Amino acid sequence: MITKQFLETYPLLRKYPITFDKLSHSQWGTKGAICNLPKPALNLFCKKCQSMQTFNMENDFEHFAVDSPVRHSPVGKIFEVRYLCAGCGQYRHTFYIEFGVDRAPKGDARTFSGWIRKIGQLPPWEIDIDKNIEKALGDDSVLYKKGLICESQSYGIGSYAYFRRITENIIDELLNSISDLIDEGDKEKYEQALEKVKKTRVTEEKIELVQDLLPLSLQPNGLNPLKSLHSALSAGIHNKTDEECLELAETIKEVLIYLLEEIKNRKNRAKEFTERMKRLLKQK
Numbered sequence: 447m448i449t450k451q452f453l454e455t456y457p458l459l460r461k462y463p464i465t466f467d468k469l470s471h472s473q474w475g476t477k478g479a480i481c482n483l484p485k486p487a488l489n490l491f492c493k494k495c496q497s498m499q500t501f502n503m504e505n506d507f508e509h510f511a512v513d514s515p516v517r518h519s520p521v522g523k524i525f526e527v528r529y530l531c532a533g534c535g536q537y538r539h540t541f542y543i544e545f546g547v548d549r550a551p552k553g554d555a556r557t558f559s560g561w562i563r564k565i566g567q568l569p570p571w572e573i574d575i576d577k578n579i580e581k582a583l584g585d586d587s588v589l590y591k592k593g594l595i596c597e598s599q600s601y602g603i604g605s606y607a608y609f610r611r612i613t614e615n616i617i618d619e620l621l622n623s624i625s626d627l628i629d630e631g632d633k634e635k636y637e638q639a640l641e642k643v644k645k646t647r648v649t650e651e652k653i654e655l656v657q658d659l660l661p662l663s664l665q666p667n668g669l670n671p672l673k674s675l676h677s678a679l680s681a682g683i684h685n686k687t688d689e690e691c692l693e694l695a696e697t698i699k700e701v702l703i704y705l706l707e708e709i710k711n712r713k714n715r716a717k718e719f720t721e722r723m724k725r726l727l728k729q730k
């Protein structure tokens with residue numbers, strides 16, 4: 447049903463799968479059923495407070511139940527959902543959400559699958575690149591921005607192509623930068639693998655050569671980002687839908703950003719540590 451993740455992060459027009467309960471389907475028009483739609487609190491940027499704030503849903507689903515056109519089912523309907531900043535009580539985010547099904551529900555199944563999607567939002571989705579990411583990407587930040595624009599329109603195939611291109615462009619540098627973060631014991635193996643990396647031009651092969659040497663500290667919750675990247679790049683998208691490509695594009699984007707940030711943070715920490723040590727030694 448309507449979730450925090452859907453409202454906060456999904457681009458316009460991207461379908462979010464949900465399950466309708468058929469038993470209550472016939473009761474959708476009654477006050478109770480529509481009022482029971484979830485109203486999750488959101489964490490969004492407030493332009494008035496100039497910071498991330500909690501936003502609570504301000505309007506009630508109840509008023510949708512009053513008009514006769516929306517009496518029976520939310521399917522095919524558009525709901526306006528307004529969220530107000532808890533910090534200043536003035537700034538709002540508004541979403542227009544459509545409920546739909548691709549196929550009519552079959553006979554006596556108790557539930558049937560459908561989707562919700564945003565068909566509009568205010569303020570609009572912003573194509574805004576984090577300054578640090580922009581700097582780390584250099585010339586490729588232009589491609590990155592185009593990838594985000596495609597993503598904002600749910601053009602998954604286009605978005606995938608842009609993020610993939612960036613990976614191809616920066617993979618050598620990325621793998622080299624990671625070598626500083628590799629555990630001492632694996633360093634030699636990693637250097638050897640990097641030598642082999644230089645001999646291939648295929649991005650998937652490069653990643654395959656080094657992915658198993660990634661230290662656990664770079665695998666959040668045991669998930670190896672290089673393995674995710676590898677599988678997203680090898681997916682072969684020629685017969686995939688925009689929807690499927692969006693998911694792959696998101697994986698590529700998230701892994702790239704994660705690695706770029708990890709590399710930067712660790713370098714900063716090392717630098718700070720060195721400077722502190724130098725100051726300590728001077729005092730002696």
Ligand SMILES: [Zn+2]
Binds near residue numbers: 492
């Ligand atoms: Zn605010």
